[in-house]
Amino acid sequence: MSVSIGVLGLQGDVAENIVAARTALGTLGIKGTVKQVKTPDEISALDGLIIPGGESTMMGQMSLVNGALKVIKEKIQSGMPVFGICAGLILLSKNAKDRVVGKMDQPLLNLLDVRVERNSFGRQKDSFEAEISADSIGIPKTKGVFIRAPSIEDMGKDVQVVSKFNEKVVAVKQGNILAVSFHPELTHDVSMHKHFIGMIKPKK
Incomplete structure (x- = not known):
């Protein structure tokens, strides 16, 4: 059995997530590949996708330009597990606003x-x-690095709260989507990446 995991490589903590996911695979004893992906064709071939931290507005605009956003949405809707980290959480969401400037057109x-x-x-x-x-x-218990981190203000009934910090929701799960507002890849703890990999159904 083997899994193919991609880290959306338009911007952000790509290398750190590749290392964390490879470490998690090794710890779990699962065969697989982890690589940077950018194009719709690369994304189409994946079993699981990590959308890393970075600048969510920029990532969204770049994904729109090369058509990746459409393929990512189709793959997730068809059941592919996805792990959204910080900007990835924002990109996956139905609604986002900035604490200072308010509603964002992204x-x-x-x-x-x-x-x-x-x-x-x-x-x-x-x-x-x-x-x-x-x-x-x-x-x-796990560690997370909070860098310009978002939080979740409101959620639908199918969304499971995974973690809170200072009474703010900072991690959630909804079906095949895992999303966190902090950066687990910037620590030595790969627990979150291991859980994400556990959501992927390996190919025989």
């Missing part, structure tokens, strides 16, 4: 039934690392 995949507040914990200078719990998915 392309969204409109798949994750949440309303996201961008920069919910402050700007770049307010970045921090924190220990969080994700008991509902079997991770009692």
